[in-house]
Amino acid sequence: MTFSPELEARFEKFLAKYPADRKRSAVIPMLIYGQDEVGAITDELVNEVAKRTGATPLQVTEVVGFYSMLHRKPQGKYHVQVCTNISCLLVGGAELWEQACRKTGLGHKETSKDGLISLEEVECMGACSWAPAVQVNYDFYHDVTPEQMDKLIDGLAAGKKPEQIADVQKVSC
Amino acid sequence: MLYNQPNPLEVKVLSRRFTLPNSQSIETYLGSDGYKALEKALGMTQEQIIDEVKASGLRGRGGAGFPTGLKWSFVPRHSPKPKYIMVNADESEPGTCKDRLLIEYDPHQLIEGVIIAGQAVGAEQGYIYIRGEYRYLIDVMDRAIDEAYAKGILGDNVMGSGRKFNLASHSGAGAYECGEESALLESFEGKRGNPRIRPPFPAVAGCYQSPTILNNVETFCAVPPIFLNGGAYFAGLGSPKNGGTRLFCLSGHINKPGVYELPMGFNLMRMINEVGGGMRGGKKLKAVIPGGSSCPVLKADECDIAMDYDSVAAAKSMLGSGGVVVMDEDTCMVNAALRIMKFYAHESCGWCIPCREGTTWLKKLLTRFHEGMGQRSDIVLIGDLSKNMLGRTFCPLGDAAAMPTIAFVEKFKDEFEAHLDGKPCPYEKSNRLVHA
Numbered sequence: 040m041t042f043s044p045e046l047e048a049r050f051e052k053f054l055a056k057y058p059a060d061r062k063r064s065a066v067i068p069m070l071i072y073g074q075d076e077v078g079a080i081t082d083e084l085v086n087e088v089a090k091r092t093g094a095t096p097l098q099v100t101e102v103v104g105f106y107s108m109l110h111r112k113p114q115g116k117y118h119v120q121v122c123t124n125i126s127c128l129l130v131g132g133a134e135l136w137e138q139a140c141r142k143t144g145l146g147h148k149e150t151s152k153d154g155l156i157s158l159e160e161v162e163c164m165g166a167c168s169w170a171p172a173v174q175v176n177y178d179f180y181h182d183v184t185p186e187q188m189d190k191l192i193d194g195l196a197a198g199k200k201p202e203q204i205a206d207v208q209k210v211s212c
Numbered sequence: 213m214l215y216n217q218p219n220p221l222e223v224k225v226l227s228r229r230f231t232l233p234n235s236q237s238i239e240t241y242l243g244s245d246g247y248k249a250l251e252k253a254l255g256m257t258q259e260q261i262i263d264e265v266k267a268s269g270l271r272g273r274g275g276a277g278f279p280t281g282l283k284w285s286f287v288p289r290h291s292p293k294p295k296y297i298m299v300n301a302d303e304s305e306p307g308t309c310k311d312r313l314l315i316e317y318d319p320h321q322l323i324e325g326v327i328i329a330g331q332a333v334g335a336e337q338g339y340i341y342i343r344g345e346y347r348y349l350i351d352v353m354d355r356a357i358d359e360a361y362a363k364g365i366l367g368d369n370v371m372g373s374g375r376k377f378n379l380a381s382h383s384g385a386g387a388y389e390c391g392e393e394s395a396l397l398e399s400f401e402g403k404r405g406n407p408r409i410r411p412p413f414p415a416v417a418g419c420y421q422s423p424t425i426l427n428n429v430e431t432f433c434a435v436p437p438i439f440l441n442g443g444a445y446f447a448g449l450g451s452p453k454n455g456g457t458r459l460f461c462l463s464g465h466i467n468k469p470g471v472y473e474l475p476m477g478f479n480l481m482r483m484i485n486e487v488g489g490g491m492r493g494g495k496k497l498k499a500v501i502p503g504g505s506s507c508p509v510l511k512a513d514e515c516d517i518a519m520d521y522d523s524v525a526a527a528k529s530m531l532g533s534g535g536v537v538v539m540d541e542d543t544c545m546v547n548a549a550l551r552i553m554k555f556y557a558h559e560s561c562g563w564c565i566p567c568r569e570g571t572t573w574l575k576k577l578l579t580r581f582h583e584g585m586g587q588r589s590d591i592v593l594i595g596d597l598s599k600n601m602l603g604r605t606f607c608p609l610g611d612a613a614a615m616p617t618i619a620f621v622e623k624f625k626d627e628f629e630a631h632l633d634g635k636p637c638p639y640e641k642s643n644r645l646v647h648a
Contacts, residue, residue: 108386
């Protein structure tokens with residue numbers, strides 16, 4: 040399996056972090072960064088990670104099933120994650136989630152037909168003091184209102200990148 | 213730019229660099245006493261380092277509040293195995309968002325704390341396990357680690373001392389369970405994040421079955437200030453047996469939610485009213501979860517307490533991870549209990565049956581209740597089921613799910629009763645749960 044030169048360099052760096060007889064530690068970092076490039080955890084990716092870390096494909100497969108961020112099917116180009124856990128719930132997280140569903144016509148863990156947007160109701164993402172919070176891929180959005188959610192979805196649907204959408208403040212760099 | 217305005221009542225020790233321009237960079241760090249604590253520690257013996265941490269009264273900031281110096285002293289000094297330092301940056305306790313800031317604004321403080329921990333036990337390798345959702349922080353951390361290597365602070369000759377210390381970041385991939393120390397270690401080794409039976413504790417058999425110091429981000433970040441100013445100084449900031457300050461994450465129905473660094477023992481009501489700006493919309497306070505979702509809820513009349521480990525324990529709750537979730541009079545406590553249980557049912561790793569089955573059944577019972585289909589006997593059943601989970605699992609996730617549920621049912625029994633006999637939730641308008 041071939042990866043981009045950047046990902047190859049990253050994998051090499053990962054494998055160098057751990058003692059020579061402990062390369063299996065690189066399984067999860069390789070899977071999640073690999074997934075970012077490949078789009079999903081494919082059998083091919085599982086076998087490649089197994090080969091490079093000295094784990095068996097079965098050992099890698101059982102890891103894939105455990106972690107909520109690892110997925111076998113491709114998600115949308117923009118994976119919109121809305122937190123409805125307690126701190127977000129108290130200040131409108133549930134309404135925000137409903138709004139995201141209405142606006143996109145999607146449900147939990149569903150992807151739009153054009154593959155652009157997918158939706159997920161997620162557990163606490165660590166933005167409790169700036170709730171309700173949303174993550175698009177790895178970027179955080181704080182204090183999001185239903186109106187901002189609309190603008191975010193409209194903007195993404197119109198082919199804009201999240202950072203180009205006015206009124207929706209991305210906070211993480 | 214900070215995510216929330218600072219408050220004049222704050223005592224900024226760990227967060228004192230947050231407002232400096234370019235606070236992530238090693239230049240800013242070195243220009244503000246950075247790595248001076250390490251220089252001091254490099255001139256001390258292992259015993260002296262551990263004694264200094266003990267004198268500081270520092271207790272683990274991840275949730276359990278175990279004395280840090282004592283934890284470090286459990287590492288067998290003469291073990292022939294390599295020793296490791298592991299940073300728990302898997303922050304995922306609902307209500308908690310402080311480690312994010314400590315890494316984002318001052319990654320070098322964490323690095324310095326970790327190297328000092330390494331000197332305390334003779335470890336030459338450290339890892340920072342960062343939750344997968346905090347991808348941008350992995351980049352922040354990697355940049356800071358590279359800077360520290362370039363300056364000779366990490367590497368084969370730490371600040372010219374002839375000692376070796378290497379440090380690397382490590383990405384998780386989404387699992388609350390991996391914030392539990394033994395599950396974190398399993399996950400770090402490339403496996404499913406199931407907990408290990410303890411003892412042996414990580415101090416004896418942790419990372420790769422070798423002696424390991426495993427602490428929360430904030431705990432390590434408190435170490436440089438301790439060595440810079442002395443353990444006694446740090447101890448003096450807090451209340452007896454509860455040294456220092458801590459980052460409290462205020463969230464929920466208050467006017468100024470945010471992360472604030474306050475002395476241990478700060479009064480909870482003052483925290484809500486004077487730091488958090490009081491209740492939103494002038495509503496009345498109903499309840500507070502004092503330390504993240506696993507801590508039993510306090511009723512409004514129980515909130516006049518000092519926020520340190522011992523005082524909150526005396527009020528039959530826990531200081532936990534510092535996540536203070538404030539709920540006003542319109543909050544449906546059945547819904548709050550349900551949302552929290554939904555979380556634990558989702559995050560239970562499935563390893564221990566009382567937790568796997570208990571959280572799932574509690575979720576079902578609470579869902580039924582919230583929908584107005586509950587029976588009177590369910591109130592007792594929810595309490596009994598929770599009590600049967602306590603202490604019967606490898607890791608504390610089972611307890612973390614059971615304890616708050618017991619408190620919700622016991623303290624707000626009237627609200628549970630108000631949901632009986634097909635009655636709609638009296639708070640439905642202000643609080644909805646979308647899909648349980």
